[in-house]
Amino acid sequence: MIGIQFGLSLVFFVLFIGYFLTTETRKRMRLSVLLTLTLTGLCLSSLFMKDEAGAWKVKIKPGLDLRGGTQFLLELAGNTSRATLDQAVEVIRKRVDSVGVAEPVIQPVGENRIIVQIPGVSEEDKASYRRQLERVAKLEFTLVHERSDELVASAKDKSPKVPIDGQLLKLRDRQANGTVIETPIVVKRRTEISGKSVANAFRSVDQLGRAVVIIEFNPDGRQKFGQLTEQNIGRRLAVILDGEVYSAPVIRSAIYGSCEISGGNMSSVEAEExxxxxxxxxxxxxxxxxxxxxxxxxGASSVRSGFQAGWVSLVAVGLFVLLYYRWLGLVSIFSLMLNILILLGLLAQFGFTLTLPGLAGLILTIGIGVDANVLVFERIREELSHHRTALEGVSSGFQRAFSSILDANVTTVMAAAILFWQGSGPVQGFATVLCLGIFSSMFAALIISRTGAEWLAELGGKSSLRMMRLFENSNINFLAMRKPAFILSGLLLLAGVFTVAVKGERVLGVDFTGGDLVTFRFTEKVDDGKVRAALGDQAETVQYQRSPVGGQA
Incomplete structure (x- = not known):
């Protein structure tokens, strides 16, 4: 599947360049069709995958609010401060949601505990998450003792006598069949470089195609590592993680760059973790x-009503553009359907988790796509009124509307880039989805809709581009109403500031202010609707979640 996706991506890239380099209308229309088919195939291959039973399923996972998931309760060892707890929360968030699209719930509880809720976790994924959550990741670079091999050999399968300046550890060596062989090794007690010098780490492959982890140091760590390797050429350097030696290579030359952890036949999943x-x-x-x-x-009723509202809004938008713009409205509906497919395919490729707010964001993206089509279609109407031919009107309409569409989307992408740069977790996820939605909307509006409109103009002429007009004379002098508009805007702004000042922290949710966690145990199953009814006015601010274990809530 990866090979197919790579081939389709390459074809899409070539066609995309050819589309913008072509000036001939017919050739550009044919390239647009091929471009759309290629991108559709790429998105379908990203959106669907085969499970262990061989059945096709959608890769996008439902979020905690739609399907639930798995909850881990973590406890920090020793005496912890608020700063230590906050650091642990941030580290765990980066481990389980590095891009911000997994939609986990990570909350500190009390003074030394953290709740982590992850949506849609399989048994295999649970083991992976356990390893990532519990691992301290204490990294050390230490020289192997000069007499390590001699001490281990003289012990004859017993524990060797370790010098006062050394310590006995285990060297991991994973075999091709997956088994791990541990052999004793004596290393120096003194740590030459610690994990605080690490700036970045990522998975890669070595010359034999085996998975490895590349460690990049910060400037200070790079200098220390370079001096360490330069002064100890010919000696072995132990890479120790959480008390286990992952590799102990011989230093061949001075290294002022990155370091590699091989760990034998490490799997790609282990290297990523x-x-x-x-x-x-x-x-x-x-x-x-x-x-x-x-x-x-x-609750099931909330999920059902949310999806129902989404479908009703999509149908309402589709009927409006179909009735108002007629054949062009049909083109708009087709481009919006492909817009949804493209966006879902991109989200699946990024491992996005779909929540109810995410579903609302998808519907908002459709609204953005409709807005772009409305701008173009109204511009085509103006061009046709100037006695242009059908094809000239379509071409001129898209060209003249392009600057407005581009300006609006560029400013939105700039805001999303700042959110991704400065934010973390869900904020980065929102920025990612926003950028992907803008890309899919612009592609659908400027390429798919344009090709459809040009086909209509060529086959049916001006008659196929007729649209409904509600207002014949829409020349409204908005500048004449600037004073009342300024006054109304100022009053609304003051009303908003006054409301926030009066309510204070009551306008903030539990994400900002925190709160209390209360667990109830019922002797029999209680309907979600009854619980929410019992909460009354607090139902909007209290988050209620049922646990399938022991009837707790």
Whole structure:
């Protein structure tokens, strides 16, 4: 599947360049059709995958509010401060949601505990998350003792006598069949370089195609590592992680760049996990003291009404453009359908988790796409009124509307880039989805809709481009109403500031202010609707979530 996706991506790139280099209308229309088919195939291959049973399923996972997931209760060891707890929360968030699209819930509880809820976790994924959550990732670079081989050999399968300046550890060596062989090795007690010198870590492959982890140092660490390797050429350097030696290569030359952790026949999943924890080390050890499944945070009726509202809005928008713009409206509906497919394919490629707010964002993206089509179609109407031919009107309409569409989307992308740069977790996820939605909307409006409109103009002429007009004379002098508009805007702004000042923290949700966690145990199953009815006015601010274990809520 990866090979197919790579081939389709390459074809799409070539066609995309050819589309913008072509000046002939017919040739550009044919390239547009091929471009759309290629992108559709690429999105379908990203959106669907085969499970273990061989059945096709959608790669986008439902979020905690739609389907629930798994909850881990973590406890930090030792005496912890608020700063240590906040650091652990941030590190765990980066480990399980590095791009901000997984939509986990990560909340500190009390003085030394953290709740982590992850949507749609399989049994295989649970084991991976356990390793990532519990691992401290204490990285050390230490020289191997000069007499290590001699001491180990003289011990004859017993524990060797270790000098006062050394310590006995285990060297991991993963075989091709997956088994791990551990052999004793004596290393120096003194740590030459610690994990604080690591700036970045990522998965790669070595010359034999085996998975490895590449470590990049910060400027100070790069200088230390270079001096260490330069002064100890010919000696072995042990790479120690959480008390285990992952590799102990011989230093062949001075290295003032990156370092490689091989770990034998490490799998790509293990390399990815290792890189993740090395980038985000914990200051205090963490233990999982409880693990359980959680039901959706929204009741079935809320989920059903949310999806129903989404479908109603899509149908309403589709009927409007179809009735108002007629044949061009049909073109708009087709481009919007492909817009949804493109966006879902891109989100699946990024491992996006769909929540109810995310669904609302998808519908908003459709609205953005419709807005672009409305700008273009109204411009085509103006061009046709100037006695242009059908093809000239379509071409001129898209060219003249392009600057307005581009300006609006560029400013939005700039805001999204700042959010991704400065934000973390869900904020980065929102910025990612926003940028992907803008890309899909612009592609659908400026390429798919344009090709459809040009086909209509060529086949049916001006008659196929007729549209409804509600206002014959729409020449409204808005500048004449600038004073009342300024006054109304100022009053609304003052009203908003006054409301925030009066309510204070009451306008903020639990994400900003925190709150209390209360667990109830019922002797029999209680309907979600009854619980929300019992909460009364507090139902909008209280988050209720049922646990399938023991009837707790």
């Amino acid at each position: 290792l890189a993740s924890v090395l980038k985000n080390p914990l200051e205090s050890p963490v233990a999982i003291i409880d693990e359980r499944g959680v039901d959706p945070s929204l």
